Amino acid sequence: MCQAPDWSVGDRYLRENVPELAPLVDRYSPCPLKPKSKESYFTILLTGIIAQQLPPDVSQQLMQRLEGLTGNPITPQAVLAASAEDLLSIGLVKQKVDYLRSFAEAVINGSVTMDKFDDMTDSQITKQLMQIRGLGQWTIEMFLLLALCRTDVVPSADFIFKKELQKMLNLSEIPKRGKINTLTETWRPWRSLAVWYIWQKANDSEKK
Template sequence: MSDIKIPDESLRPALEALSIRDPDVAQAFKDCGLPPVRSQEPGFDGLIRMIISQQVSVQSARAILARLIGQVDEITPENILALDDEGMKLAGLSRPKQRYARGLAADVQDGRLNLDRLPDLPDDEVIEQLIQVKGIGRWTCEVYLLFALQRQDVMPAADLALQEGMRLIKGLDARPSPKEMYTLSEGWRPYRSAAARFLWHYYHHTGIA
């Protein structure tokens, strides 16, 4: 993903619609404007990048990804399966993430997971397919839906930055739980993807991140 932060004009209609129905969003949108452009290519490469990004900072994920690409040149199932433990370690992948990456590669290579079919499936079926892969939880499924498949009504409710963004925008005393996130964002349908993008943006805009 690029470091150049270009405002994502494609989000404006959804955020303007949300601003009409939610005064808290309206004020926050007035304060910090549009989120930057952000996307992820669908497929194996994109999922490996998301696995790398789990529970590490953006900077750490970028460094690990750069080292992994240095090891394999191209992120494919074949190249991941051919990379030995030492190569994985040099790239900076933890032992669990080494297992997850290899497991995903084996599932794709052996045909247990057909990534080419996912764009044609509804959101819940995409999650059902992906969550069977060890190391891919609901957060990764929802982020894949949002950024790789560009689905319009997704809320990765377990994301801590989103929870903190919701706390700030809504003036809550405590960070909401994933269940509370789904409840709080219910009124934002069918624009929850734009809302999620905006929550990340607002969280970073506050300078807390």
């Protein structure tokens, strides 16, 4: 597990350089995010594949059934040892069964080197994971930000973030990826931290 960033350094940077974010830093700091262990990477990404286009309670139930089938923690070897029929029997659709097995194979054959992620750049990790069927941009960005705690990730595929950014900057429309990169340039190298604060504001707004 890599060392957690010193988020307080990012807090000072955002307060001094991004006026629109300063009130959010004051309200929601400190950021509690810490990197997850290497041993959990496979399960986290596996969960991302299963959870796509499903309500949270359904994906959680499927993960529990998968753990019952393969054991906990779930390993690539255990996923491949389970037959396709067994995986289908717990409620997974065939496409996701194929995705899970392909991901497990990629880890075992070394196409995905999760044991080296801590020493790889964001772009190197993204390049590896984008080759895996079922792992899309949103899942990979969430993994970089929430599991690896990389400090400069902008989840341009995340609707909640994009909607809040539109509100905060009084934009006429929800910004697209290229525009988001331009708008958040002054947040570097602490864009992940800024995103986390924006998410907290969105959560508060949802509760009202």
